[in-house]
Amino acid sequence: MASVSMTVNGRAVSGEVEGRTLLVHYLREHLGLTGTHVGCDTSQCGACVVHVDGKAVKSCTMLAAQASGSTIVTIEGLADGADLHPVQAAFKENHGLQCGFCTPGMIMAATDMIRRHPEGLDEKTVRAELEGNICRCTGYHNIVKAILAASEAMAKGGKAKAA
Amino acid sequence: MGIEGIGARVARKEDKRFITGAGRYVDDMVVPGMKHAAFVRSPHPHAEITGIDVSKAKAMPGVIGVLAGKELKADGIGNLICGWMIHSKDGTPMKMGAWSPLAVDRVRYVGDAVAIVVAETKGQARDAAEAVAVSYKELPAVTDAAEALKKGAPQLHPEAEGNLIFDWELGDGKATDAAMAGAAHVTKMHILNNRLVPNAMEPRAALGHYDKAEDHYTCWTTSQNPHVARLVMSAFYNVAPENKLRVIAPDVGGGFGSKIYIYPEEIVCLWASKKTGVPVKWVADRTESFLCDAHGRDHITEVQLGFDADNRMVALKVDTIANLGAYMSLFSSCVPTYLYATLLSGQYAIPAIHANVRTVYTNTAPVDAYRGAGRPEATYLIERIVETAARELNVSPAELRRKNFIRSFPYQTPVIMNYDAGDYEASLDAAMKAVDYAGFGKRREDAKKRGKLRGIGMANYIEACGIAPSAAVGSLGAGVGLWESAEVRVNAVGTIEILTGSHSHGQGHETTFAQLASGRFGIPIEQVSIVHGDTDKVQMGMGTYGSRSGAVGMSAIVKALDKVEAKAKKIAAHLMEADEGDIVIENGTLKVAGTDKNVPWFQVALAAYTAHNLPAGMEPGLKEGAFYDPANFTFPAGCYICEVEVDPDTGRTEVIQFVAADDFGNIINPMIVEGQVHGGVAQGIGQALLEGAHYDPASGQLMTASYMDYTMPRADDLPSFKVSTTNTPCPNNPLGIKGCGEAGAIGSPPAVINAITDAIGNNDLTMPATPQKVWAAIRAATKH
Numbered sequence: 001m002a003s004v005s006m007t008v009n010g011r012a013v014s015g016e017v018e019g020r021t022l023l024v025h026y027l028r029e030h031l032g033l034t035g036t037h038v039g040c041d042t043s044q045c046g047a048c049v050v051h052v053d054g055k056a057v058k059s060c061t062m063l064a065a066q067a068s069g070s071t072i073v074t075i076e077g078l079a080d081g082a083d084l085h086p087v088q089a090a091f092k093e094n095h096g097l098q099c100g101f102c103t104p105g106m107i108m109a110a111t112d113m114i115r116r117h118p119e120g121l122d123e124k125t126v127r128a129e130l131e132g133n134i135c136r137c138t139g140y141h142n143i144v145k146a147i148l149a150a151s152e153a154m155a156k157g158g159k160a161k162a163a
Numbered sequence: 164m165g166i167e168g169i170g171a172r173v174a175r176k177e178d179k180r181f182i183t184g185a186g187r188y189v190d191d192m193v194v195p196g197m198k199h200a201a202f203v204r205s206p207h208p209h210a211e212i213t214g215i216d217v218s219k220a221k222a223m224p225g226v227i228g229v230l231a232g233k234e235l236k237a238d239g240i241g242n243l244i245c246g247w248m249i250h251s252k253d254g255t256p257m258k259m260g261a262w263s264p265l266a267v268d269r270v271r272y273v274g275d276a277v278a279i280v281v282a283e284t285k286g287q288a289r290d291a292a293e294a295v296a297v298s299y300k301e302l303p304a305v306t307d308a309a310e311a312l313k314k315g316a317p318q319l320h321p322e323a324e325g326n327l328i329f330d331w332e333l334g335d336g337k338a339t340d341a342a343m344a345g346a347a348h349v350t351k352m353h354i355l356n357n358r359l360v361p362n363a364m365e366p367r368a369a370l371g372h373y374d375k376a377e378d379h380y381t382c383w384t385t386s387q388n389p390h391v392a393r394l395v396m397s398a399f400y401n402v403a404p405e406n407k408l409r410v411i412a413p414d415v416g417g418g419f420g421s422k423i424y425i426y427p428e429e430i431v432c433l434w435a436s437k438k439t440g441v442p443v444k445w446v447a448d449r450t451e452s453f454l455c456d457a458h459g460r461d462h463i464t465e466v467q468l469g470f471d472a473d474n475r476m477v478a479l480k481v482d483t484i485a486n487l488g489a490y491m492s493l494f495s496s497c498v499p500t501y502l503y504a505t506l507l508s509g510q511y512a513i514p515a516i517h518a519n520v521r522t523v524y525t526n527t528a529p530v531d532a533y534r535g536a537g538r539p540e541a542t543y544l545i546e547r548i549v550e551t552a553a554r555e556l557n558v559s560p561a562e563l564r565r566k567n568f569i570r571s572f573p574y575q576t577p578v579i580m581n582y583d584a585g586d587y588e589a590s591l592d593a594a595m596k597a598v599d600y601a602g603f604g605k606r607r608e609d610a611k612k613r614g615k616l617r618g619i620g621m622a623n624y625i626e627a628c629g630i631a632p633s634a635a636v637g638s639l640g641a642g643v644g645l646w647e648s649a650e651v652r653v654n655a656v657g658t659i660e661i662l663t664g665s666h667s668h669g670q671g672h673e674t675t676f677a678q679l680a681s682g683r684f685g686i687p688i689e690q691v692s693i694v695h696g697d698t699d700k701v702q703m704g705m706g707t708y709g710s711r712s713g714a715v716g717m718s719a720i721v722k723a724l725d726k727v728e729a730k731a732k733k734i735a736a737h738l739m740e741a742d743e744g745d746i747v748i749e750n751g752t753l754k755v756a757g758t759d760k761n762v763p764w765f766q767v768a769l770a771a772y773t774a775h776n777l778p779a780g781m782e783p784g785l786k787e788g789a790f791y792d793p794a795n796f797t798f799p800a801g802c803y804i805c806e807v808e809v810d811p812d813t814g815r816t817e818v819i820q821f822v823a824a825d826d827f828g829n830i831i832n833p834m835i836v837e838g839q840v841h842g843g844v845a846q847g848i849g850q851a852l853l854e855g856a857h858y859d860p861a862s863g864q865l866m867t868a869s870y871m872d873y874t875m876p877r878a879d880d881l882p883s884f885k886v887s888t889t890n891t892p893c894p895n896n897p898l899g900i901k902g903c904g905e906a907g908a909i910g911s912p913p914a915v916i917n918a919i920t921d922a923i924g925n926n927d928l929t930m931p932a933t934p935q936k937v938w939a940a941i942r943a944a945t946k947h
Contacts, residue, residue, distance in 0.1 A: 018284075018286060020286065028190075028191075032193075033184070034184070034187075034188075034190070034191035035183070035184015035185065035186070036184070037188070037190075037364075037365070037416075038190070038366075038446075039364045039365070039366070039449065040448075040449035040869070040870050041448045041449045041450060041869065042449065042869050042870050042871050044869075044870030044871065044875075045364065045449075045870060047364060074184065075182075075183065075184030076183065076184040076185075078183075079183060084182065084183075088182040088183065091178070091182050092174050092175070092178040092179070092182055093174055095174070095175065095834050095835065095837075095838050097178060097181055097182065098417070098669035098670070098671070098838060098842065099363070099364065099365065099414075099415065099416045099417040099668050099669030100177075100178075100180075100181030100182075100186045100414065100416065100669070101186075101188065101363075101364040101365040101416030101417060102364045102416075103181050103182060104181075104182075104184050107182060123883065126878070127878040127879040127881075128878075128879050130877065130878035130879070131877050131878065131879055133878075134364065134870065134875050134877065135364065135878075136362055136363060136364050136417050136419070136842070136846070136875070137364075137417055137669045137838075137842045138838060138841055138842050138845075139841035139842045139843075139844055139845030139846075139876075139881060139884065139907075140841075140845065140877075140878040140881055141838075141841040141845075141881075141883050141884055142838060142841065143878070144878060144883065145883075
């Protein structure tokens, strides 16, 4: 067994887990944060993407013990209270989801992508950067559209804030 | 969001929970006392089970129970069945081999379930499953359908001599042969339709809970049709009587056909819950999904298309071998027969058609419907051979199609279907314009200068959906009727619940179905809720597949809404002392036409429930139900054009543009319809370029059993799509809609392959057109 403690969505949590417990299983089964999904066993699909210390990480690729001491944000912690994060809003407005299973991972990956590209995004970059997230429903068309829209909205919002 | 009726491009009501991580999928469910299951599965494609030793596993930490097939059979749990009877052309019924939910004495494919382990944690269950010692005597195996038919091939089921399940035909063989013999030109092709794995992103899961005090079972499962699951588990698998079994399909993460069927796992979890006394949850890992979900396609076909001297089609002859895997899955028999051969006329007037289909057992996962189900196989066949014929005849592929289009409706094909409406030229023109077909020659020249090979290819698909008229499918062997049910409950304050037998697993029913009531009664869409996926809440329904939720499911809702509207108008007329024929509904108000007299919708609802002042003899309440049985299939059709660029040095294909022009009839929510096309096209491009379930013929192992090996389409494999619609309303249902769920996957594979073969100048290319295959085909073409 291993002792873990971390901050998840702004809340300090700690507990004892089997050493082999993956971060995704800790989040889902110990903390009940079931918004983070498991879609494969080989770290390919990206349904489990969360933010670990500000970076997008596939939470099936990391042991809970490795994440001890880190700050984690999951899909449940992305919105600002009742206000959706601009990426969440853009997925809804652009029909960037159908069954919803890959969506949390897509949104968390997209949020990180936009953060890493303050200069803005184009379609080719978005498609290349989404290589680690699989969706079977949307053909990616509206996911790409949603990320581009969110990137633009956030750039405008940032400028508005700065001014 | 406000009043959002038919045709509104309204954002989805259900999105909020999915984008905030609040969706509720089966794996998210927790029941007090719940334990976890792992299945012991066969590592061999074909073997006798000579012994199972569970003693070591039972002694492992956390283990609650280890159960195998003999105990299951002793408790009277039935074998899995195929629910659609097909007769061979000699009149004999299909040869269904026994499929026990847990194998008793023999395993027939890698992944065949042998035992279940229930333990405190998922990890402990898996550890113990590894420790179950199963002794096998390996038997020779066969994975290829043509090989399985050969003399001396390993035999799977004693019921099916030579591994042949049925040898079936449709159409007039003699007339077809005669017409072919008289043809001025005959194009012949050998066509393979590659085996695919549906790959819904949510793996299948089941949570079985037996309540001893009530002697009642609850099953949460990833199902597209929970009522069908309950019916089949009760009537055939003897799990529990229907009134003692509740099936709940909550949020389901995609289906594409693979979640229609009732699989061994949900049956075994329910049974194991009773045996162990604890709720039992099983969630597939991805490799289990690859091994055990029903696969799709896997056809081998010889096809001939004959033309007269004026390039008019005179005959089509098809001979297909379809691989059904190791066991007959629930609807496996109808896919390569009535969902396939009945569509072989395509969009063309072909006076004589004959199809022969042999279905075969092999040591592979069961094969059943996957998005499109039979219709992609038919479309691929027709659209590749028409394109190839155009090249042989040296005529434009568009003109050859135009010349042979069906132009008057209704049109009776020689293969059962009666097309009700369509305008194939309209979609062809729309697609050619959208892709700038006229400008292709210049683009090809430009590419050539850059050392690249450009190609363009089209596919004009037709499909039959809105599945299906019950009496018609009954006469063709279906074990069920394919109507749909709906119930509309208006609450006393005027808000509405619509209970539907359809099941949404990505299709957006919570929005589109609500649009029907919002628009009709003029109430905000937020005040309409859709209830589905729970057999305790919703009356018997048939579920979602075959692009039927719009044409059949929504038609049932319309029928129920009609009844609600009629009663509401009666109440309003009574309240306003007017004639019910004069009542109209506008913006949430029931008015007496031509006057300023009106009663708001909510007051009519309230009056129905207070029942203080209703017309004499009227029952209180405002709630109506309906069953809708379609009069015919619906026939979505369209034209897809794909433009590719091939790198001759590497064989790599890039899809430059993809255009879809679909005729879905009337449309409820264009945003959702476009999304369905995008997803379907991506799956079709996946089939054409990337995906293939490959069994190693020597070992019988599935070589493509993870996302490391099975090439799922990623965002950077695809372009953005140009989609548009034309409209000939369906004359056979109240909304005039046809269905849009499968079209993308049906029309796109031949468009892609036609484009690549155009680019490389070699028609001999099989799917998936990997760089290696394309490179080899380029080399073969230049050798000649």
